[in-house]
Amino acid sequence: MDARPLRVVCYVNQYFGTLGGEDRAGLGPQAMEGAVGSARAVQQALGEAGTVVATLACGDNYAAEQPERAVAELVRLVAAAGPDLVIAGPAFLAGRYGVACGALCAAVQAELKIPAVTGMHAENPGVELYRRQVHIVSTGGEAARMGDEARRLVALGLTLARGETPGAPAVEGYFPRGVTRNVVTAASAAERATAMLLDKLAGRPFASEVPRPAFPAVPAPRLVKTLEGATIALVTDGGLVPRGNPDGVEPLNATRYGAYSIEGKTGLDAAQYDNPHRGYDTSWVKQDPHRLVPVDVARELEQQGAIGKLHETVYSTVGVATTLAHSARMGREIADKLREAGVDAVILTST
Amino acid sequence: MPRYTTAAMRLELRWSDVEEVAAAAATWLVGARLEVDLDALRALLAADARLGAVRLDLVHPGERVRIGRVFDVIAPRARLDGEDFPGVLGAVARAGDGRTLALAGVAVVAxxxxxxxxxxxxxxxxxxxxxxxSAFGSTHNLVISAWPAPGAGRSDYLAAVRLAALKAAVHLARAAGEREPDRVEVFALPPSPRVPAECAHLPRVAYVFQIHSHQRPTGLDEGILYGDPVRRMLPTIVHPNEVLDGAVLRGFMGRSVTTWAIQNHPVIRALYARHGRALWFAGVVVTVAQATEPERVRSAFLAAGLVAHALGADGAVLTKIGGGAPHVDMAQAAAQCEALGVKTTVVVEDMSTDGSAEGMLLFDLPGVDAMVNVGSSQEPLTLPPMDRVVGADDLVPRLQGQTRATYGTLCGAIEQVGATRVMAEVR
Incomplete structure (x- = not known):
């Protein structure tokens, strides 16, 4: 065991720092020696395990109206106190306070590499904003059980300060951060699946081990023109790239896409294209790229006048093991470029 | 009921526990000590014209050894009443009925x-x-390193490597010979509709086993179901004993599933363990993950039809093999089951490539709400330094020291058929 007692810095708002009510909400960041206000509950929960060396306070309005400046100032005060752990709040249902707690903890972790923990009520907007980055202990809406809640914050904070990995959210009482981590279970996946099925069959409650994704429904927009007057673009996540893959589109987990001109082409010459996609058997597409990107047919339709115009740029990426974040970003960027170019509709071929 | 008797399948796995494996002048089992004539076995395996040099290594639990270039793992089995690994090693014939020798504590690593x-x-x-x-960190392992003969193509070589491993698995199990087994495990399941009255109240549960993914086409010699490369396979019903007894082998694709896990199939074992008590094991449907949407849809409703209409199941467990397309293929089959009123649980891998819970799944289908996971194969894992590397001479510099890898790199840590105890937890 490390003999040195843990140095803890607490963060509170003007109210929980006993500096005043709403009239003092414009107060700027300041450091007070030792445990002040609600930080005293933290000191009590720490007992012999650590010492609150400083209590930082900031007015709710100051933090909410100039968040970047407030956080930067507070981070400097934290750095000056040199703690092993930062405990912010608990903020309960106080929205401005909760957001400030989350922002400070996130910044302290990222910039100072010091573990930080906070606590608030599920409906505090700080939860949704910061639960992915910060361990946020779930508390009641009001400060009625401050002692108990401070103890839970401190317990989780001590775990983090020791460099240990906290247990599951439900066990430790913090909001799921939405990150996954491999653990070893007592029963095999097959045994758990069988037990879960029997629960489901009997109408008993069961806890799925995977949250269902909340994919937002995207309604297809209506084409307000006739096809004869519309500009149509071809887009694919099937991985077609010019030979040599000039944009380095990754074979899986792609972060890049390419924009390839088909100007003056009535079709795609297989010899000039390649396909790095590692999620499906690409041999048929390599043999004839039109199986994925139908430039040949689209040109015919253009010449016949069935469509107004074929957009001269094809966008292509590899859609396999791509993160949701990169998929959404690439989709947005491609859509923006298509809109700017006056494209009315897209044929998106997926594999 | 004579018809009942002839149609019943009864598999006896006659287990011998092995606690020690050593090279010797002859191959036989003395007590819990398996002695292996490595020279004779090497000669047997090297007879394949597709192979050049063959090397055999024995490695043991607790030794500071890392086995590299692992392709597949086979459980030592030898059938006393039929063909071994029928359709691939032995002639095509039904497996799953009769006595089979099995060694516990030993594995063959190809x-x-x-x-x-x-x-x-x-x-x-x-x-x-x-x-x-991994299960293979605590078994005595016979490691086969076989190099291709000049001119041997990829598919030929892999078929030869797997055949060598199957031959070795049979060779080792035969060492148990006539001796009394330490344990006899009996798998007996009467024809699906014949439920005794006292069990009629139990929910009927089927297992939908995806045995291959057509993300990559199979080679001609890539026997998966009784030697068939399952290129045009539609969902079909098999008896669970056939799976346990060598009818299904893993294809040549990738990681995160071994033939060993299929021979000791954890879902089939779990359903057998509760059969007649908490559930009635209605049977197994084998499927393949399809490459195109019409094939996927067709396969999904055909599989669900077999589960609901032919097996009359109330519930089904589903597993997948491979990556994203098989994951969605399995979910579509589960959704089709749910649409027919069959409750499902699916065993998924955490598909997230950035460790975010949002990316764990590639589907959200009605009724598919009960999911168990076998962990994230992408999560980083530090492999400790070892004294020796076996099976990958060319990779010693890279593999002997402390190595940064992923869970998916560690054979047996993630078994998509559900053998694993690794689970991705949302935090």
Missing amino acids: TDQQTDNVGTLAVIDMAGPTAAL
Whole structure:
């Protein structure tokens, strides 16, 4: 065991720092020696395990109206106190306070590499904003059980300060951060699946081990023109790239896409294209790229006048093991470029 | 009821516990000590014209050894009343009925000495914390390193490597010979509709076993179901004993499933363990993950039809093999089951490539709400330094020291058919 007692810095708002009510909400960041206000509950929960060396306070309005400046100032005060752990709040249902707690903890972790923990009520907007980055202990809406809640914050904070990995959210009482981590279970996946099925069959409650994704429904927009007057673009996540893959589109987990001109082409010459996609058997597409990107047919339709115009740029990426974040970003960027170019509709071929 | 008797399948796995494996002048089992004539076995395996040099290594639990270039793992089995690994090693004939010799505590590890794309291959650690994550860290392993004969193509080579491993698995199990087994495990399931009155109230549960993914087409010699490369396979019903007894082998694709896990199939075992008590095991439907949407849809409703209409199941467990397309294929089959009123649980891998819970699944289908997971194969894992590397001479500099890898690299840590105890937890 490390003999040195843990140095803890607490963060509170003007109210929980006993500096005043709403009239003092414009107060700027300041450091007070030792445990002040609600930080005293933290000191009590720490007992012999650590010492609150400083209590930082900031007015709710100051933090909410100039968040970047407030956080930067507070981070400097934290750095000056040199703690092993930062405990912010608990903020309960106080929205401005909760957001400030989350922002400070996130910044302290990222910039100072010091573990930080906070606590608030599920409906505090700080939860949704910061639960992915910060361990946020779930508390009641009001400060009625401050002692108990401070103890839970401190317990989780001590775990983090020791460099240990906290247990599951439900066990430790913090909001799921939405990150996954491999653990070893007592029963095999097959045994758990069988037990879960029997629960489901009997109408008993069961806890799925995977949250269902909340994919937002995207309604297809209506084409307000006739096809004869519309500009149509071809887009694919099937991985077609010019030979040599000039944009380095990754074979899986792609972060890049390419924009390839088909100007003056009535079709795609297989010899000039390649396909790095590692999620499906690409041999048929390599043999004839039109199986994925139908430039040949689209040109015919253009010449016949069935469509107004074929957009001269094809966008292509590899859609396999791509993160949701990169998929959404690439989709947005491609859509923006298509809109700017006056494209009315897209044929998106997926594999 | 004579018809009942003839149609019933009864598999006896006659287990011998092995606690020690050693090279010797003859292959036989003395007590719990398996002695192996490595020279004779090497000569047997090297007789395949597709192979050049063959090397055999014995490695043991607790040794500071890392096995590299791992391609597949086979459980030692030898059938006393039929063909071994029918359709691949033995002639095509039904498996799953009769007596089969089985060795506990021993595995045959096949390595792939041909590919330069070593990222697709796995490792096995025999000591340290990573050994505890895999079943193969605590078995005595016969490691086969076989190099291709000049001119041997990829598919020919892999078929030869697997055949060598199957031959070795049979050879070792035969060492148990006539001796009394330490344990006899009996798997007996009457024809699906014949439920005794006292069990009629139990929910009927089927298992939908995806045995291959057509993300990559199979080679001609890539026997998966009774030697068939399952290229045009539609969902079909098999008896669970057939799976346990060598009718289904893993294809040549990738990691995160071994033939060993299929021979000891954890879902089939779990359903058998509760059969007649908490559920009635209605049967197994084998499927393949399809490459195109019409094939996927067709396969999904045909599989669900077999589960609901032919097996009359109330519930089904589903597993997948491979990556994203098989994951969605399985979910579509589960959704089709749910649409027919069959409750399902699916065993998924955490598909997230950035460790975010949002990316764990590639589907959200009605009724598919009960999911168990076998962990994230992408999560980083540090492999501790070892004293020796076996099966991958060319990779010693890369594999002997402390190595940064992923869970998917460690053979047996993630078994998509559900053998694993690794689970991705949302935090």
